Amino acid sequence: MFRLSLFFLLCALLVASSPLDSSAGAAGFTNPIRKVDGSDPFIVWHDGYYYFLSTTWTDARVSRATTIEGLKNPETKVVYKSTSRDRCCNVWAPEIHSIDGQWYLYLTAGRDGTTDLQRTYVLRGGTSPWDNYTFLGRVLNDWAIDSTVATIADKRYLIYSCMSVVQSLCIAPLLTPATIGAVSVISKPTLPWETVGAAVNEGAAVISHSVGGNNTTFLTYSASYCWTSSYSLGLLTLAEGADPLQMRSWKKSGPVMRTANGNYAPGHNGFFKSPDGTQDWNVFHATSNREGTCDGNRYTMVSPVAWAADGSPSLGNPLALSRTLTSPSGEK
Ligand SMILES: *[C@@H]1O[C@H](CO)[C@@H](O)[C@H](O)[C@H]1NC(C)=O
Ligand SMILES: *[C@@H]1O[C@H](CO)[C@@H](O)[C@H](O)[C@H]1NC(C)=O
Numbered sequence: 001m002f003r004l005s006l007f008f009l010l011c012a013l014l015v016a017s018s019p020l021d022s023s024a025g026a027a028g029f030t031n032p033i034r035k036v037d038g039s040d041p042f043i044v045w046h047d048g049y050y051y052f053l054s055t056t057w058t059d060a061r062v063s064r065a066t067t068i069e070g071l072k073n074p075e076t077k078v079v080y081k082s083t084s085r086d087r088c089c090n091v092w093a094p095e096i097h098s099i100d101g102q103w104y105l106y107l108t109a110g111r112d113g114t115t116d117l118q119r120t121y122v123l124r125g126g127t128s129p130w131d132n133y134t135f136l137g138r139v140l141n142d143w144a145i146d147s148t149v150a151t152i153a154d155k156r157y158l159i160y161s162c163m164s165v166v167q168s169l170c171i172a173p174l175l176t177p178a179t180i181g182a183v184s185v186i187s188k189p190t191l192p193w194e195t196v197g198a199a200v201n202e203g204a205a206v207i208s209h210s211v212g213g214n215n216t217t218f219l220t221y222s223a224s225y226c227w228t229s230s231y232s233l234g235l236l237t238l239a240e241g242a243d244p245l246q247m248r249s250w251k252k253s254g255p256v257m258r259t260a261n262g263n264y265a266p267g268h269n270g271f272f273k274s275p276d277g278t279q280d281w282n283v284f285h286a287t288s289n290r291e292g293t294c295d296g297n298r299y300t301m302v303s304p305v306a307w308a309a310d311g312s313p314s315l316g317n318p319l320a321l322s323r324t325l326t327s328p329s330g331e332k
């Protein structure tokens, strides 16, 4: 009994002294950042603001605030809404990316009443993410959701969830913001933790990290069916110099983030830098529903990315919503 209490006391002390928690003086924030429609979140820091996007199903919105805590009451503008039959509906997973100094918005949309016709579309913005966006076009004619843009060894790629018998991850060179080269599959859901409820790989996000001149590219993705508590994040590792278009170049591990502390089915993450550029942060969604969920009842959480000595990322599992976290470095 005594030993048990001592154990819990030690645990409590360890938790209390964790650098994750906000200490006196440092600004802090609490999760969730967005309570409803926090699905498929994306954040980028640019020029004094965090820009935030998530899935609303009906439109795409860009929100912004100067602090993570401030994203709970951000400025918001609708940047995409369409009555066009082919892309009116199921508007999912908007992301903005800077390509040669110009911002572009990638999103998934399709027809009313079906998710079988989901396609990736792109809009052109301005030199600030806050500028208006004009519709450019459809990027490819196949089922393609959750598109993201990544630069690997100075070449730009579109990475998305594609249908290759089962829901897999595909990659293609991005030739212009609206056109791609030859597509290849880089990951299929084959492992037990990728196939609960349904075989799914989706929601890719790319981050790179350099240790001792060894610059490795990592790709996180969501695995299993979102309507299960097994929905979780997997990791693909691409060694420096390896060809990102070859499936064998990507080494799979995981899950690297899964249900914990009352936050079920964590997934569809994104990475962003702290305002001072020194830290990496993770934004993702989770739900309090024990069965998981695929709908708007998913909230957005933010947590720091730690880097292990061998250069690999540690995302950790979702922390309890009662925790106050220290804000990203450089927030004013
Ligand atoms: C952006 O869109 C809004 C709303 O449609 C419009 O009022 C505004 O004039 C536009 N701004 C620019 C710079 O085009
Ligand atoms: C590492 O590689 C990524 C992707 O190619 C690149 O964006 C980044 O600048 C590189 N970082 C370093 C420190 O070389």
Ligand SMILES: *[C@@H]1O[C@H](CO)[C@@H](O)[C@H](O)[C@H]1NC(C)=O
Residues within 6 Å of the ligand: 214, 215, 216, 310, 311, 312
């Ligand atoms: C580079 O870093 C990766 C990821 O941490 C590691 O797996 C690999 O062994 C490293 N390569 C070298 C040459 O150090």
